[in-house]
Amino acid sequence: MENRRQFIKKGMMGAAGLAIGGMGLSAKSYASIMGANERINIAVVGLNGRGQSHIQAWAGMKDVRLKTLCDVHTELFSSRAKMVSDKTGESPSTEWDMRKVFDDEDIDAVSFATPNFWHALGTIWACQAGKHVYVEKPAMHNIWEGRKMIEAARKYNRRVQVGFQNRSISNVMQAIQFLHDGGIGDVFMARGLCIKPRKSFGIAKNSEPPKTLHYDMWLGPVSWRPYNEKRDLYNWHWFWDTGSGDTGNQGPHQFDIARWGLNKQEHPVTVFSTGGIYGWRPDQCAQETPDTQISLFKYNDGKVLEFETRGRASNGEGDLGVKIGNLFYGTEGHLEIDGSTWKAFREGEKKPFAGSKTAGTSNESISLTGPTAEGHFANFIAALRSGNNDDLHCDINTGFTSTVLPLMANISYRLKRELHFMGGDVKLEKFANDPEANAMLTRAYRPPYVVPDQV
Structure with a gap:
């Protein structure tokens, strides 16, 4: 049958x-x-x-x-x-x-x-x-x-x-279209912000995994190591073998908007990232990824993308007090996006001349659930x-190109130097004359959880 x-x-x-x-x-x-x-x-x-x-x-x-x-x-x-x-x-x-x-x-x-x-x-x-x-x-x-x-x-x-x-959020889509239509002139710089204070999650000794956890499957592609409760559930974000810090956690949303607003389909040609952990000592928290990180990218035409991650208490930026959002700078003014609210200002003026017509929500709300987030799920269907x-509003190629940015930044941060990326050909995706950086473009996969060369 x-x-x-x-x-x-x-x-x-x-x-x-x-x-x-x-x-x-x-x-x-x-x-x-x-x-x-x-x-x-x-x-x-x-x-x-x-x-x-x-x-x-x-x-x-x-x-x-x-x-x-x-x-x-x-x-x-x-x-x-x-x-x-x-x-x-x-x-x-x-x-x-x-x-x-x-x-x-x-x-x-x-x-x-x-x-x-x-x-x-x-x-x-x-x-x-x-x-x-x-x-x-x-x-x-x-x-x-x-x-x-x-x-x-x-x-x-x-x-x-x-x-x-x-x-899939209409106000953000409108803001990007405004930029692409020359609303603030030629956009030469985008700035992304992830100001998200977090407390230390402490340290713990290695132990046996809970009986309700299939630990081998949880690790999957990651090299084998003993179970530690401080590296499980949400805390995996803060270790290099499993996560990418807040630059690669909350950050990708704003990296994506920054690249989208700059209208860049290619990779940047240089990246430099620096920072550190300033909230606690190593004996107070097992975290490996930085809680404060500044990243600077430059494209082949000279346009700039800045990104700042702050895991400590901090002020917001711009008229909207942006903490998780974006700012764009053009030859005729600047534009701010905070969640799904945006405003555009002409050069030297304090009163916005354009902006979202309907009330927006914070980006933290957007990243969870509700009508705006569900719009993205509905678009998939x-x-x-x-x-x-x-x-699709965000096909894998689009999502990939935006995700490359925080991953490049983390490689620069870990190597403590500026890197030159061969960004002219988006499929080349290697650093120029830099075997150490190129080794970090992939990982050693643990069998049988191996990403194949030929898919």
């Missing part, structure tokens, strides 16, 4: 077979398009923190079924499944091994809210299994594996959306139904 999906796909092909040629589609490309009224089955991989926002978004959508929840922390299953059943009346299945999720032929798309170091391999495996992907920011943990994500998406004709929600990558 044919299962539901086989029946639907055969029916769609039978009814539309004569029309495929006229639409300019091959049978393979046509098969990647979801029917307008067909329910899309989704699995969420990664249920802590941001994963809860994924659950809320998918469970609240019409004609979308949240079929499976997956996490290596099995203690999360009960509460997260209840979130789904409370909202939909249906109980999802649960699984700790994402590979079994990919084996499920009924699942159309996978939504990743895992730690950064799982983004690339999870996305590639999902594409190889024929699943479309929504993956959180930053798109990847290192630059080389991000390029492999693009290759997988294209090879298997899958829609892959990166979770830069600002790309719309692109699945159209079968067109161009309908």
